[in-house]
Amino acid sequence: MRMRQISKALQIILCIFMFVNVGCSKKVESITVGEWLEKIVINANIPESTKSNPYFLNIKEDNQYFSYVQASVEWGILDTTQPIDVGSLLTKEFVAYTLVNLMHEELNAAATKDASKSNFPEHCAKSISLGIFQTDKRGMFNPLEKVDRVLADEKLNLVLGYINNYDSKDITQVDLNEDIIEAEIPIGFNESEKIIRYRDEVNFNEKDIIHWNDGDDQYFRV
Incomplete structure (x- = not known):
């Protein structure tokens, strides 16, 4: 008898929890x-x-x-x-x-x-x-x-x-007195599109200057 009472109480709690979650969840609005x-x-x-x-x-x-x-x-x-x-x-x-x-x-x-x-x-x-x-x-x-x-x-x-x-003629001017982050050589680098790809997540912030050496010294501002 006691086991039934605990089970019923648990069901009531779960129902309340589900109702609260559904009521508070943010509605995802689709678009055509x-x-x-x-x-x-x-x-x-x-x-x-x-x-x-x-x-x-x-x-x-x-x-x-x-x-x-x-x-x-x-x-x-x-x-x-x-x-x-x-x-x-x-x-x-x-x-x-x-x-x-x-x-x-x-x-x-x-x-x-x-x-x-x-x-x-x-x-x-x-x-x-x-x-x-x-x-x-x-x-x-x-x-x-x-x-x-x-x-x-x-x-x-x-x-x-x-x-x-976008300005295809824009070239970042780097002041070598600024703090420079020594970075690993990326797995992908498309200079014309200004896209650098890393296999794992990197912690660069906007305006950081990063540098790597793959035979040519490369300096870029994020």
Whole structure:
């Protein structure tokens, strides 16, 4: 009899705990492909399309996202050979696809471990080299993983910041009297894109000056 009483009391406590957790948990707000394209076009100040003929037969003038889709095609964000569904939920691969195209970056032959699961494997790989996304501990990109509204805003703002502040002629001037962090040689270094990759997490802060020697003395400001 006593065992039953303890079990019942435990059930009541667990139910209360679950109710409190559910009530207090932060709601994750999803975002559709159409809403995502609207965000890109508006925030990137992309001109509206003047063409009424639809680039995609399933997205016509009466669709609320028609103008954003049309503008996205003309700006090179969307490829008309790749079908889209503006009502579907936004995924990591679609974010990678659109943001890499927004930056007008050339694709390369690199691929993630789960590239076969993606419709945009080269865009996914490029988004990693650009620092937009990272793979998980297993080296997987997880292309079909849903992206919520908060993360979508974060990635868009990251890329818009890069576009608005990038200057290919900008060279960091290093004062050798400043504190310099002696760093290991990175596993990846793309000088034209100013991307340095390390296998493990590093504790560099913005404006730190790092130095490594791989035959040439390399000094960079983070």
